[in-house]
Amino acid sequence: MPINLQLSDRRFNRLALLGIALGFALLLGALATVVTSFNAGQSSTELVRHTDKVIDQLSLLNVELERAESGRRAYLLSPNVYRLQTYRDNVRIAPQTLDRIAGLTSDNPVQVENVAKLRGLLRLQLADMQRSMALVQANRTVLAQAEFAAASPNSIIRKVRGVTEDMRGTELGLLSERSAKLDQTVARMRRLLFATGIMLLLVGAASFWLVRRYTVDLTRTRDRLHVLNTDLEGAVLERTAELQRANEEIQRFAYIVSHDLRSPLVNVMGFTAELEETNKSLVEIMDRAEREAPQIVTDAMRHAREDLPEAIGFIRSSTQKMDRLINAILKLSREGRRTLTPEMLPMDRVLADIVASMEHPIDNAGASVEVETPLPNLVGDRLAIEQIFSNLLDNAVKYLDPARAGRIVVRGRSKRGRNIYEVEDNGRGIDARDHERVFDLFRRSGPQTQPGEGIGLAHVRALVHRLGATIDLESTLGQGTMFRVSFPETFSDQGVAE
Amino acid sequence: MTDQRAVNIVMIEDDEGHARLIEKNIRRAGINNNIRHFTDGTSALDYLYNDPSGPSHNGPSLILLDLNLPDMSGTDILAKVKSDEKLKLAPVVVLTTTDDKVEIQRCYDLGCNVYITKPVNYENFADAIRQLGLFLAVIQVPDPQPA
Secondary structure (H helix, E strand, O other): OOHHHHOOOOHHHHHHHHHHHHHHHHHHHHHHHHHHHHHHHHHHHHHHHHHHHHHHHHHHHHHHHHHHHHHHHHHHOOOOOOHHHHHHHHHHHHHHHHHHHHHEEEOOOHHHHHHHHEEEEEEHHHHHHHHHHHHHHHHOHHHHHHHHHHHHOOOEEEEEHHHHHOOOOHHHHHHHHHHHHHHHHHHHHHHHHHHHHHHHHHHHHHHHHHHHHHHHHHHHHHHHHHHHHHHHHHHHHHHHHHHHHHHHHHHHHHHHHHHHHHHHHHHHHHHHHHHHHHHHHHHHHHHHHHHHHHHOOOOHHHHHHHHHHHHHHHHHHHHHHHHHHHHHHHHHHHHHHOOOEEEOOHHHHHHHHHHHHHHHHHHHHOOEEEOOOOOEEEEEEEEHHHHHHHHHHHHHHHOOOOOOOOOOEEEEEEEOEEEEEEEEEEEOOOOOOOOOOOOOOOOOOOOOOOOOOOOOOHHHHHHHHHHOOOEEEEEOOOOOOEEEEEEEEOOOOOOOOO | OHHOOOOEEEEOOOOOOHHHHHHHHHHHOOOOOOEEEHHHHHHHHHHHOOOOOOOOOOOEEEEEEEEEEOOOHHHHHHHHHHHHHOOOHEEEEEEEEEOOHHHHHHHHHHOOOEEEEEOOOHHHHHHHHHHHHHHHHHOOOOOOOOO
16 A cells, blocks of 8 residues: 555645645735735825925915015005005915925925025015015105115025925925835835735645645545455455464364374383383393303393383383373364353452362462452453463462462453453563463473473463463563463454464 | 174274284283274275174174274264164274264264273273273173074
């Protein structure tokens, strides 16, 4: 399965979240850019309007002054109420216009200076005009006309015009400067917006690609699952059948081999016994010959008399051992073929019964066995479970350390769907290199102080595996051993044991 | 029971060594009956059914049967013998290495009279044969031709 090419759920979730967050961030950025651009545009309009207003007011001021001036001139030529009125109106509103200009340009030091200049000029002009008008009204028109004529070449009005021209120029300069700056900002914003748009597109495309790939993966996985589900039952059945066939073959093999091995063994034992019988009569004859005619007895014959019983003894003990081994194989093979019957086992009772049945060896060993109740109950085959625990307890009692009082503890617990039982002793322990080996058939560990063929733990492991359970051990040489059996909560027959 | 009606022992055993040991022990137990030995099932069945001195025509017989034979299973012979009107009167002693409970039960179901496991321990073996001698002494052989 190409799992490495597929996205893990976690990675996908992280990437998708990142994509969404990035998208939102970009959108926010775009919004901010748009708002800023809009504001910049508005500021630009505002600036233009402001400049227009200032220029407008400046022109107005000029016009007002011009009109006041022309009012004065006309009045100087021929005094007339209407002309006086024009003069007065404009003289009255001109300072107001200047105030407005001052207000509009108060933020610019250059313009403030100009305004001050204007104020001075205005004051002079107004005073000048005032004086002319006053002279006319006092019927000294000639003097007024003379003064006016003298002043006209470098009239104040011209200066005012110059200053306002300056101000207009400054204002227009400012406008173009600010506009340029704003244009720059707007251009930058536009670029930013463009970039954001591109990135949004990219993120969108990436997200789309990601989701699509994930979906494709999911679909593929789902299809595969579907196929697996459909095929699983068949595959399991097929493999189980295969396994069972193989197991049965091994069982049959073990059975036949052990049977066929027994047959010659019967002969070996039988004729060895016959040989022994014959030898007895031969020895009698030799003894008699030695007594009555020692000269016919050779050394070789004397040796034979001693060697034969020894040889026969070895043959006998070896065949007996072979018989025990064959019986062990037979027992295991038979155990594997036994039908298991699951039942609810009250483990407290089961263990108490086993301990009670072992009272004699336990007392002999001077040991104490403690079952820490309550033990979790177990659904299993009674005989198999009893054999497992009596074998483990039997081993614990057999291999205690004579240097200290034996103490054996049985405890159990339920954990994550498994029932775990421990048989712990403070016995002589098992060397670390033998931890696996002790479970092998005919293998034993440590000093061979106890009779046995090395079958017990092999048998236990076969049973444990058949019940779908596992067994392991923890042991320190010279300190003790703990066997741990872990059963699945539900009973299952794993078929013929190995 | 007269001497002419002495029980024939028919031994069906493929292992010559076993046959010899069985015979020795039978003799040692003081049984001097005639022993006919067959090493395969075919010739044994032929004798049982067709031989003029065989049990289906003549005298009473005791059958010693090994279950593991080269050409057929001992239980097949047992089934045949026990389904035959005349032959089924002959007691059958199954003498084999198998101590499988299922096998033993099957033999008894088929009508075997005694089932003896050949023990590797020779003393036990000799004892078992001696018991067989006692069994032989007490079997009642029905008269094949009632007066």
